Amino acid sequence: MALLIAAAGLARAEVRLVPQGGDTGRRIALVIGNGQYQSVGVLPNPVADATLMKETLEATGFAVTLVTDADQATMKKAIADFGRSLREAGPDTVALFYYAGHAVQSFGNNYLLPVDSAIRDEADLDLVGVEAGWVLRQLFSARVRTNIVILDACRNNPFPELAGFTDQGLAEMNAPTGSFIAYATAPGSVALDGTGGNSPYTRALADEIAGPPDSIETIFKRVRIRVLNETAGAQTPWESSSLTSDFYFRPPAGPGGAPDEAALWDSVKDGTDPVKLQLYLWAFPQGSHRAEAEAMLAALKSGAGPGSGPEPDPGGTATGPGGDGKAVTFTAPIRNGEPHIVGKSIEELIRSQPLFPPFEGIPDELWKGQTCSNCHQWTKERLCEQAQFYVGAEAERSLQKPHPLGVSFKENLRDWAEAGCP
Structure with missing residues (x-):
């Protein structure tokens, strides 16, 4: 039986220039297959199922750790390390745990079985198995935005000779608010291992995740129909949901969805605009062009970073574009520039709505009415890093390119950066 839990906190993002699924943080997965x-x-x-799922998840932006044929010590360490990495990654992280292999239920608890499992009666399960509830606690303790757990197990009874194991399948698990639970077959039933290279459920799930980008509910409806057809009705995938917001593995582009990675890369691949390159890396932290974007950004930094510009103001403040000697700091009102920025601080402006598209060609629905700080994930530190590209003799080209708050805002950022971003 396979179980998937997509746990709480899936808030619909305000801005669409974000990774798939509306989440702005990392996607981290642990995939285990025991055979x-x-x-x-x-x-x-x-x-083979675990390998297929690893490849499928990587294609949707997950950083995946694959563990196969694990004994109990290896399995528990991998899960504990996974939980630790989630706690370090931050609250916007999406966590996904996948397990394929033997699993049993006993006294209402579900246990995943490492390859070295050997028991004489069901009382030994706590000693040799890995309780599914412990896995869930590892994920939920990280308090990340989204938790997903997939268990493709219960393919047959591994202990037919033991009288204590009379219940088939896994026990049904309650879905807390904001969760989605999907079983490969009805609770208490046995899922098929499959006659091909993969189980019917995992093959269908991988194909549907990679197929048309739809909500998780639609994905699993298609999986259920496919598994029913392929097993001649012998296996009925089962779901219960308490989701309060949408989740997408790969949402569609356009209104309500994220931009296509290939389309965004086409707009930045000439490698001349550091802001666009940084935007790509924030939007697709595990993107297929990540290495290229990082190399281009590093090259631009080496040629147009702080070291190539004028020396910082010894007083630690910058003068605005008008040269009136007034300081440009993160919190002080801007005194020079276009009317829409004068009288407001940098801190205020980056929380306002953009007046212009972040770059040419982006659809209006992806930036109009949004919030600049979310569009670019701006913080003081990130904005200071971006502002370094407006400093120095080679920065004129970057200064003339579009900006959500206008060119004169860039000029103030330049002066702020020259002073060390006070």
Whole structure:
């Protein structure tokens, strides 16, 4: 039986220049496949299923750790390390745990079985298994935005000779508010391992995630129909949902969705605009062109960073574009520039709505009415980093390019950066 939990906190993002699914943080996954069992029946497909899921998740922006044929110590360490990485990654992270292999239920609890599992009765499960509830606690303790758990297990009873294991499948688990629970088959039923290279459920799930970009509810409806057809009705995927917002593995581009990575890359791949390159890296932190974008950005930094511009103002303040000697700081009102920025501080302006598109060609619905700080994920530190590209002899080209708050805002950022971003 496969179980998926997509846990709470899925707030619809205000701005669409973000990674798939509306989340602005990282996507981190741990994928485990156990097949070569030492004391119970070998399963031919879980390692292949885990490999397929790893590839599928990586294509949707997840950084994936793959573990196969793990004993209990290896499995528990991988899960503990996964939980630690989530706690370090921050609250906007999306966490996903996938397991394929043997699993059983006992006294209402579900247990995942490492490859070295050997028991004489069900009382041994706490000693040799990995309780599914412990896995969930690792994820939920990180308090990240989204938690997803997929268990493709219960393909047959691994202990048919033991009288205590009379219940088939896994026990049904309650979905807390903001969660989505999906079973590969009805609670208490057995899922098929499959006659091909993958289980029917994992193959269908991987294909549908990679298919038309739809909500998680639509994805699983298509999975259910496909598995029913492929198993001649023997296996019925089962879902219950308490989601309060939408979740997408790959949302569609346009209103309500994220921009297509290829389209965004086409607009930045000439490597001449550091702001666009940084925007791409923020929007697609695991994107297929990440290495190229980082290399281009590093090259631009080496040629147009703070070291190539004038020396900082010894007084630690900058004078505005009008040269009146008034300081440009993060919190002080701007005194020179276009009317829409005069009298407001940099801190205020980056929380306002953009007046111009961040770059040419972007659809209006992706920036109009949005908030600049979310469009660019601006903080004082990130804005200071961006402002370095407006400093120095080679910065004139960057200064003349479009900016959501206008060119004179860039000029004030330049003067602010020259003073060390006070």
